Amino acid sequence: MSAGRLSGNSFQIAVGLAIVLLIAGCSGNKSSDPGSYSGSVYTVKRGDTLYRISRMTGTSVKELARLNNISAPYTIEVGQRLKVNGSTKTASSSRKSSSKTAAVTPSSAVPQxxxxxxxxxxxxxxxxxxxxxxxxxxxxxxxxxxxxxxxxxxxxxxxxxxxxxxxxxxxxxxxxxxxxxxxxxxxxxxxxxxxxxxxxxxxxxxxxxxxxxxxxxxxxxxxxxxxxxxxxxxxxxxxxxxxxxxxx
CATH class of the missing domain: 2.70.70.10 (Glucose Permease (Domain IIA))
Incomplete structure (x- = not known):
């Protein structure tokens, strides 16, 4: 690794991490309505992020990106149909809870x-x-x-x-x-x-x-x-x- 630069792999990891951290809890995510989820396919709705979809479907962000050939910065579009590996039970229980809170609060959240x-x-x-x-x-x-x-x-x-x-x-x-x-x-x-x-x-x-x-x-x-x-x-x-x- 040269001075002032990150290697290609390290840089991609850093970018992915930075974007996930920013999206998780960002003020721009104003929609709390869950996207359409049926079996192994999730339809993206306004305000969705990969992190949010991960929490709702039980599929990790890494797996979502792999299944759908999505690379950093993990941009998704409204109406896009994503392959997921989660269970209907996981998605249903997520909807019953406060989906907005679950979606935007990372597991590592630090209390004030x-x-x-x-x-x-x-x-x-x-x-x-x-x-x-x-x-x-x-x-x-x-x-x-x-x-x-x-x-x-x-x-x-x-x-x-x-x-x-x-x-x-x-x-x-x-x-x-x-x-x-x-x-x-x-x-x-x-x-x-x-x-x-x-x-x-x-x-x-x-x-x-x-x-x-x-x-x-x-x-x-x-x-x-x-x-x-x-x-x-x-x-x-x-x-x-x-x-x-x-x-x-």
Whole structure:
């Protein structure tokens, strides 16, 4: 593995993991209606993800991808018919429970009482501007913060790490950058105008990675997430005061 790059296999694994973690619990999944499931075939409905279908049908994400020749970033379409290996009993019991909660809460979810202490890592603001939509723990609430700004203004890495996703294949996020920080953290930067980094690239804290835009959004803004062990945590709890450099 060369400096600043991931090997092909390692990179694909990292991308797949990053996308699954972002989709699991993302605020963009607003539909709680289960898709049509009969025997060994599942028909995709609006708001579905492979993770959600996996939980409903008892078929692992890896197996769903293999059976249906789906590669990262695991994009599926409404109306698409997927082969599954789960049982009708599994799907039925999933429907009786809160399918939205089951679908968007990964098994490794970290309760708020166990979130990492403030100051454990040194985060900086990814851009300047007013927070127009804060983080919310409500079901279907915003799993990050939305920051208003001007088209083209810099978006920077909130911490040092490795870029694990650059693209626009995730519906509702527009031009998206995801950075992995060690084993426990991933940050996400959505709705960008331009993307200035590549997959596998090492970045420093404060390094420019994109410019602000409105891709996948109604107006110019940055949607920013910090995820700890798959769980979206409140960025404002860990960022320094607006306009201030981190003290750590």
């Amino acid at each position: 009482s166990s979130w990492p202490p403030v100051g454990q890592r040194c985060w900086r603001w990814p851009t300047s501007g007013k927070v127009i939509l804060p983080y919310s723990t409500a079901d279907g609430g915003n799993k990050g913060i939305d920051i208003a700004g001007s088209r083209g203004q810099p978006v920077v890495a909130s911490g040092a790490g490795t870029v694990v996703y650059v693209g626009n294949q995730l519906r509702g996020y527009g031009n998206l950058v995801m950075i992995k920080h060690g084993e426990d953290y991933i940050t996400a930067y959505a709705h960008n105008e331009t993307l200035l980094v590549n997959n596998g690239q090492k970045v420093k804290a404060g390094e420019k990675i994109a410019t602000m835009g409105s891709s996948g959004a109604d107006g110019v803004q940055l949607h920013f997430q910090i995820r700890y062990r798959a769980t979206a945590i409140d960025p404002q709890r860990y960022l320094p005061p607006p306009g201030k450099a981190p003290a750590c």
